[in-house]
Amino acid sequence: MTSAGYAAPQSLSDAVALLGANPSARLLAGGTGLLVAPSRAQVASSMLVDLRKVPGLSSIESGAQGLKIGAMTTLRTLAASDAARSAHPALAAAVLMTSDSQTRARATVGGSIGGRTSGDTDIAALLIALGASVEVTGSSGSRTMPVEDVLASPLGREDIITSVTVPPASARTATAYETQRHPATLTPLVGVAASVTLGDKGAIVAARVGLVGATDNAVRLLKVEQVLQGLSKSVLTGGQAATDGAIRSAASVAGQGLTVRGDLFGSAAYRAHLVAVLTVRAVSRAAKTAAG
Numbered sequence: 058m059t060s061a062g063y064a065a066p067q068s069l070s071d072a073v074a075l076l077g078a079n080p081s082a083r084l085l086a087g088g089t090g091l092l093v094a095p096s097r098a099q100v101a102s103s104m105l106v107d108l109r110k111v112p113g114l115s116s117i118e119s120g121a122q123g124l125k126i127g128a129m130t131t132l133r134t135l136a137a138s139d140a141a142r143s144a145h146p147a148l149a150a151a152v153l154m155t156s157d158s159q160t161r162a163r164a165t166v167g168g169s170i171g172g173r174t175s176g177d178t179d180i181a182a183l184l185i186a187l188g189a190s191v192e193v194t195g196s197s198g199s200r201t202m203p204v205e206d207v208l209a210s211p212l213g214r215e216d217i218i219t220s221v222t223v224p225p226a227s228a229r230t231a232t233a234y235e236t237q238r239h240p241a242t243l244t245p246l247v248g249v250a251a252s253v254t255l256g257d258k259g260a261i262v263a264a265r266v267g268l269v270g271a272t273d274n275a276v277r278l279l280k281v282e283q284v285l286q287g288l289s290k291s292v293l294t295g296g297q298a299a300t301d302g303a304i305r306s307a308a309s310v311a312g313q314g315l316t317v318r319g320d321l322f323g324s325a326a327y328r329a330h331l332v333a334v335l336t337v338r339a340v341s342r343a344a345k346t347a348a349g
């Protein structure tokens with residue numbers, strides 16, 4: 058049964074209850090993804106459950122577990138946060154790439170990863186690379202999930218993202234984001250974020266890589282990470298040419314196992330090419346920054 062309407066609950070439990078009671082209900086955060094979605098007719102016939110009056114969802118806290126960002130924190134607030142900028146400068150920089158200041162003043166962190174309309178957001182790639190976890194509350198309580206799992210498949214109908222936690226970066230770690238923008242909308246056609254940790258001798262000892270825009274959902278590039286972590290120290294300490302070659306060979310597996318999408322703005326072949334190119338750029342820049 059479909060029941061259009063609007064509700065602005067004043068507690069998280071009321072919001073969960075509304076989602077449970079209305080099969081057509083959809084969460085509304087900033088509305089910048091939902092209200093411009095291709096499936097506008099579907100949105101128009103939905104019960105919109107607005108989270109803006111639910112308390113406690115808009116804070117940014119820095120602690121031993123890392124940076125905890127409330128789901129209703131706007132991208133503008135995140136980009137301006139001293140705590141975010143000092144702990145994760147690449148995240149704050151990528152947030153500033155998102156559209157214009159008006160959109161960032163509305164768009165939220167939860168809305169950027171919570172919907173079937175927003176798997177291609179810049180911030181999703183960064184959160185994967187940074188190893189973020191997501192707190193989700195539903196009718197059976199709260200749970201914590203890796204961000205890539207949240208992005209991989211739709212959450213349950215009654216689930217609400219309440220916060221995202223980005224763990225502190227390890228020593229000798231840096232993150233970089235490289236993107237090719239859609240020429241008309243300036244949204245990411247393809248974006249790759251890489252977080253790289255170097256060991257004592259300069260070899261990559263850990264890497265996390267997130268991809269947006271090339272596939273239906275943002276994904277973690279596990280194969281690239283495995284190749285990067287398996288590179289011998291001799292290759293990575295054998296000079297810049299050897300390092301560049303090793304990173305290129307890691308990037309060459311980036312597209313393996315992915316169903317790359319194509320549309321009027323970029324064919325699947327073009328996007329697949331961008332995946333490899335942007336992976337090289339992101340990993341190289343992160344490694345260079347981590348080396349100091």
Ligand SMILES: Cc1cc2nc3c(=O)[nH]c(=O)nc-3n(C[C@H](O)[C@H](O)[C@H](O)COP(=O)(O)OP(=O)(O)OC[C@H]3O[C@@H](n4cnc5c(N)ncnc54)[C@H](O)[C@@H]3O)c2cc1C
Nearest residue numbers: 084086087088089090091156165167168171172178179218
């Ligand atoms: C003009 C314009 C330009 C844009 N440019 C960019 C760009 O350059 N880069 C980029 O990455 N994005 C861009 N976007 C997309 C947009 O910024 C993101 O989709 C946005 O971050 C969504 O956040 P929101 O708060 O507006 O979410 P909403 O639109 O309110 O919701 C989006 C989806 O998430 C769900 N949702 C919202 N909150 C939660 C929650 N707490 N828990 C679970 N599910 C939730 C909603 O039900 C919906 O399905 C642009 C959008 C516009 C309108």
